[in-house]
Amino acid sequence: MKNLLQLRQKNLGPLFHPKSVAIIGTNRVKGTVPHDILESILKAEFNGIVYAVSPREKSIKGIKAYKYVIDVPDDIDLAILVFPSSVCHMALEQCGQKGIKSVIIISAGFREVGEAGLEKEKQLIDIARKYDMSLIGPNCLGVINTDPETNLNASFAREMPERGSIAFLSQSGALCTAVLDYARAKHIGFSKFISFGNKADISEIDLLYYLMDDDETKVILMYLEEVSDGVGLMKAAQEVIEKSGKPILIIKSGRTNEGASAAASHTGSLTGKDEICDAAFKQAGIIRCDHIEEMFNKAIAFAYQPPPESQKVAIITNAGGPGVLTTDAAISSGLKLAKFSEETTQILKKALPATANINNPVDVIGDARSDRYVTAIKAAFDDPDVAGVFVILTPQSMTDIDTIATDIASIAEGETKPIYTSFMGEKDVASGIDLLQKHKIPHYSLPESMCTSYAAVYHFHKHLQPKVHRLAALENIEGELARKLMDKVHSNGRSYIPEVETIELMQTYGLPVPSGKLATTPDEAVNIAEEIGYPVVLKVVSNDIIHKSEAKGVELNLGSAKEVKDAWERIHSNVKLAMPDAFIAGLYVIRMITGSEEIILGIKRDPSFGPVVMFGLGGIFVEIFRDVSFGVAPLSREEALHMIEQTRAFKILKGTRGRNPRDLDSIVDAIMRLGQLAVDFPEIDELDINPLFVLDEGKGSIIGDARMILTKTV
Amino acid sequence: MEKTEILTRVKEVVSSVLKVDSSEITDDSNFIFDLGADSMQSIELVAGFEEEFDIEMDQDKALEIQTIDDAVNFISEYV
Incomplete structure (x- = not known):
């Protein structure tokens, strides 16, 4: 029997690999979304059949246009709705009648505009459920699949990106176009590019499960503005990482919104949502990134190069200063400098000038041409202690930058150890960097980004195996008794539960509660103290007092019956003064703990x-x-x-x-x-x-x- | 004014503004979904109705009109 996940995955197939697409609501007006989406699909040379649906046009761009989607005589796998929000429901209803199972709604004007928009969005969800349709959006840029079998650019992005192994998902449509532009400049390719907008139906969780089995995708990147189902996201991420080994990198914006729901207690005041989000992502194995550059720096390290076996790197540079900077950055990122074998040292000694530094970091000296770099890189790769190579280059007058870049690319081909580069500068190194990027050699403007990216890949793979943690069955939990205690506490409608009852409940869960009892008279307090042993602590017990110390309701280190009795009086008079209306149920007598x-x-x-x-x-x-x-x-x-x-x-x-x-x-x-x-x-x-x-x-x-x-x- | 007369004149305005054959316009035609009006034409339709019936319509409410029927009912409140 197929589970829900399999059913869901089955539904997403036509969304990414449709054989036929209808653009509903398209027109002839260049520079408008309804027109440009059709143009994007045609320009990307979609490997299927395209249908235009436009109420007024007979044809657009040489394609026959139908008034309604139900007029199209053939089956349609994917519909792209570009109508204004006011009539999207009518178009979607017709999609349902036509038997279309996958729909992208590009149109805005739904949940993001307030209550009226939310109602319209609910209407879409109802229609999608009625006809068992999968729906991306509304309010999104669209979907891109670079698989040559499909070649789908169902978006209004300016260009179809290069083909690659990175999938990018985003809640923000506008960010998508910026990312595409950024990636194009660096020759970063994508397997899938998905703007999921308001996620009325398909969410980031559904997409994660889909990408888990997508052969074209090796790395998953995501931009999120809200985590609506954190538990679901964690579960999906853990499953994707465990089953596919694909890293998930997420930018979750809104870091500074913490503290909004600060509660009245110590713990609560520290519990900003963002810290929890950080912890949850870490727990699920998600790599959280702060910005786009960091995300792509790490993504290309994952996508382009084999993972390193250890933290030990070789640094090869043509300048001392940058070599030192890179060493600092490597050590700060938790990496180590590999210790070269005698054989490696001899190779370097023979090939490099006497002034060169043949130890790690290797300095091939400022006048080095490609041959010195090639020798040093090859020697480093062959050294058993080296797990990865960092190549640093600064542009001197004699540095043959482009040749070095090309040679790095050919050495890296088929190599099982990773190589990362940093050609430092801007203008002179530009063509070399471009060559590296074209050949999918990770390049970083700063050695720091190079080192943190290497560390991210290393740690991800190191923790991949033992990531499967099983929950241990906890002994000594008296569930039924705990339920009874909780029902009793609940029965009187209180929300604040003071120490004694909280401790009673925790005892049923095997938590280490102190020896102690509630006393209602001074004599009773003395008896309890003698039973549990001195020194003891006395604490006021009252539903009206949250902060006992502030009401001077705590006395520590009481070593005798007299001290207990005196403390009893002091607490009562202090509390009466601080909070005259508070009802005192008694004093809690517990053993004083020292040396902890x-x-x-x-x-x-x-x-x-x-x-x-x-x-x-x-x-x-x-x-x-x-x-x-x-x-x-x-x-x-x-x-x-x-x-x-x-x-x-x-x-x-x-x-x-x-x-x-x-x-x-x-x-x-x-x-x-x-x-x-x-x-x-x-x-x-x-x-x-x-x-x-x-x-x-x-x-x-x-x-x-x-x-x-x-x-x-x- | 009788609703039938309003209906006839509304259809004439719509046909002229959207350049749609009047035979394609039915009482429940939706300006956008059935007749392909874009946002500029929606504004032109409101202006067309105001001129045709010599009325001044509440712009915000007028732009919410989606169908021929809606337009007839809305205009009948003004004439």
């Missing part, structure tokens, strides 16, 4: 990615250094550990400068359990553990304080 590291853990619910777990070092670190990390729940053991490893806190927790190593395993376990709790209880909007006391290695950790906020309705 304080961290914070939290749950946050993101509108795109769902439940998210946060980790960070406690105290001032969390606020000042924003040293926090996020992970989309549920989390595997590896993912939870990675959350810790990517913070600066990791070094502290591992033990440094005389500090004991702390119990990392207990944090990993707590992260996984919190993630599971967040998944199982969608009503938890926020949950903070602040602090979690992490004891020395092997001794576990203990929750110091916790609270949660529930959504009113589930």
